[in-house]
Amino acid sequence: xxxxxxxxxxxxxxxxxxxxxxxxxxxxxxxxxxxxxxxxxxxxxxxxxxxxxxxxxxxxxxxxxxxxxxxxxxxxxxxxxxxxxxxxxxxxxxxxxxxxxxxxxxxxxxxxxxxxxxxxxxxxxxxxxxxxxxxxxxxxxxxxxxxxxxxxxxxxxxxxxxxxxxxxxxxxxxxxxxxxxxxxxxxxxxxxxxxxxxxxxxxxxxxxxxxxxxxxxxxxxxxxxxxxxxxxxxxxxxxxxxxxxxxxxxxxxxxxxxxxxxxxxxxxxxxxxxxxxxxxxx
Amino acid sequence: xxxxxxxxxxxxxxxxxxxxxxxxxxxxxxxxxxxxxxxxxxxxxxxxxxxxxxxxxxxxxxxxxxxxxxxxxxxxxxxxxxxxxxxxxxxxxxxxxxxxxxxxxxxxxxxxxxxxxxxxxxxxxxxxxxxxxxxxxxxxxxxxxxxxxxxxxxxxxxxxxxxxxxxxxxxxxxxxxxxxxxxxxxxxxxxxxxxxxxxxxxxxxxxxxxxxxxxxxxxxxxxxxxxxxxxxxxxxxxxxxxxxxxxxxxxxxxxxxxxxxxxxxxxxxxxxxxxxxxxxxxxxxxxxxxxxx
Numbered sequence: 001x002x003x004x005x006x007x008x009x010x011x012x013x014x015x016x017x018x019x020x021x022x023x024x025x026x027x028x029x030x031x032x033x034x035x036x037x038x039x040x041x042x043x044x045x046x047x048x049x050x051x052x053x054x055x056x057x058x059x060x061x062x063x064x065x066x067x068x069x070x071x072x073x074x075x076x077x078x079x080x081x082x083x084x085x086x087x088x089x090x091x092x093x094x095x096x097x098x099x100x101x102x103x104x105x106x107x108x109x110x111x112x113x114x115x116x117x118x119x120x121x122x123x124x125x126x127x128x129x130x131x132x133x134x135x136x137x138x139x140x141x142x143x144x145x146x147x148x149x150x151x152x153x154x155x156x157x158x159x160x161x162x163x164x165x166x167x168x169x170x171x172x173x174x175x176x177x178x179x180x181x182x183x184x185x186x187x188x189x190x191x192x193x194x195x196x197x198x199x200x201x202x203x204x205x206x207x208x209x210x211x212x213x214x215x216x217x218x219x220x221x222x223x224x225x226x227x228x229x230x231x232x233x234x235x236x237x238x239x240x241x242x243x244x245x246x247x248x249x250x251x252x253x254x255x256x257x258x259x260x261x262x263x264x265x266x267x268x269x270x271x272x273x274x275x276x277x278x279x280x281x282x
Numbered sequence: 283x284x285x286x287x288x289x290x291x292x293x294x295x296x297x298x299x300x301x302x303x304x305x306x307x308x309x310x311x312x313x314x315x316x317x318x319x320x321x322x323x324x325x326x327x328x329x330x331x332x333x334x335x336x337x338x339x340x341x342x343x344x345x346x347x348x349x350x351x352x353x354x355x356x357x358x359x360x361x362x363x364x365x366x367x368x369x370x371x372x373x374x375x376x377x378x379x380x381x382x383x384x385x386x387x388x389x390x391x392x393x394x395x396x397x398x399x400x401x402x403x404x405x406x407x408x409x410x411x412x413x414x415x416x417x418x419x420x421x422x423x424x425x426x427x428x429x430x431x432x433x434x435x436x437x438x439x440x441x442x443x444x445x446x447x448x449x450x451x452x453x454x455x456x457x458x459x460x461x462x463x464x465x466x467x468x469x470x471x472x473x474x475x476x477x478x479x480x481x482x483x484x485x486x487x488x489x490x491x492x493x494x495x496x497x498x499x500x501x502x503x504x505x506x507x508x509x510x511x512x513x514x515x516x517x518x519x520x521x522x523x524x525x526x527x528x529x530x531x532x533x534x535x536x537x538x539x540x541x542x543x544x545x546x547x548x549x550x551x552x553x554x555x556x557x558x559x560x561x562x563x564x565x566x567x568x569x570x571x572x573x574x575x
Binding site for chain 2: 056057058075076077078080081082084086088090091092093101102105106135136137155
């Protein structure tokens with residue numbers, strides 16, 4: 001059995017216009033192995049962030065279930081830490097305090113010196129030495145997300161959930177932090193579930209990329225294996241012969257096929273309905 | 283004249299003060315007594331009534347003890363000087379030195395304001411976290427909020443039967459609503475990511491409250507406290523007047539009863555100074571708990 005299983009999960013929201021519930025996504029099934037890095041790409045509104053929040057236990061699901069390490073997920077917990085798009089650092093706490101809050105919660109039995117050493121280790125890991133006593137307002141977007149990553153890695157969760165973690169960071173800094181994330185992930189081999197808009201980011205980081213169709217009633221249509229060997233880095237990964245094949249395939253999907261739902265609604269046959277997601281491998 | 287925002291505002295402040303004091307002095311100067319055109323009998327009568335006094339030069343002048351109209355700045359300064367020199371003197375049950383009066387008012391104010399703040403913040407957090415409760419209580423808050431705290435006074439006096447507690451409760455009623463409403467708002471508009479982090483980290487109920495919710499909503503709560511602070515300060519003066527509780531507000535009323543207008547003006551100034559000092563202390567505290575995003 002896989003480490004993390006999202007089993008036939010559907011999500012409905014009550015409709016604002018009245019009438020029946022609106023289906024956000026339907027029948028999403030995915031299996032993530034331990035130490036695997038899986039990414040979901042889809043247009044806005046396909047419910048990919050909702051899916052991530054369901055795995056985190058921050059939102060309820062309507063049908064199906066999420067199983068982590070053989071146990072059903074029934075609420076948020078320290079075994080599934082989220083890295084938020086807008087960082088979610090407490091602005092009244094310093095960098096150190098933000099991470100220490102997490103470390104103390106994860107390891108309540110630790111002595112003070114242990115907590116301090118652990119926090120400093122992760123601050124050093126993201127290259128923020130010297131910024132321990134700064135508050136988030138004094139940090140750039142990139143530095144804020146480094147704190148977010150340090151906080152997430154510091155509690156050594158079973159699954160890391162990255163919710164468009166670099167969407168609010170400028171393009172140049174984004175590349176640098178992606179590289180840092182690759183290195184951190186290489187060192188820890190955490191299981192990661194990421195949601196993103198950024199195709200290059202997904203190829204650089206992921207083992208598998210799940211492509212979602214547009215909502216409402218979104219589904220996982222294809223799963224793309226990223227057959228580029230690790231370790232990867234930004235400048236070498238684009239040299240690989242599969243890089244542009246994968247990239248083009250994903251972009252073609254997002255441009256041409258993702259909008260199937262609208263076509264289905266107009267009466268076209270639903271090419272992705274009921275069938276298991278297509279596995280694409282170059 | 284150039285208007286460019288440069289220059290020293292203190293100079294202008296001092297200028298305004300001088301103009302004000304000068305104008306006050308001139309307007310309250312009054313005319314000197316004119317004995318001409320009055321018979322000796324009339325003068326004797328006025329002297330007997332104490333309206334006028336004999337001057338050293340043998341003429342007549344208005345009796346300074348029986349000045350009519352609003353006293354000038356010098357009279358007020360003179361009054362302040364005597365009051366402050368007797369600041370710690372207790373002459374009788376109703377005649378305590380100004381230092382005691384300030385102490386009574388400040389402690390009355392503090393008791394009502396602090397009690398109201400604790401109640402309002404705790405209840406506000408509860409309402410802020412629970413939409414259903416918030417909507418259930420909101421109509422009552424909306425009805426109670428605009429009621430002048432002084433309107434409660436007869437009812438409070440009737441129920442608690444003690445003017446001392448009634449005065450504190452009036453201050454309480456004045457300061458509970460703004461803090462309650464803004465706390466509920468601040469907590470309900472707290473970024474949901476903060477609560478998500480708290481939920482993932484499995485923070486205990488208490489830790490969630492004092493590490494995340496309270497500091498997160500602190501800037502909004504402080505804004506509510508600031509409004510409450512102002513209305514409590516406004517309410518404490520008439521409460522003292524109406525209930526006859528010793529304090530700086532009551533001082534103003536006592537001096538009116540004594541027809542000592544200089545004393546009334548002095549009391550007004552003391553109320554202003556007490557307000558400024560309390561406000562400065564409040565701002566110091568507020569600066570400690572607010573954060574920038």
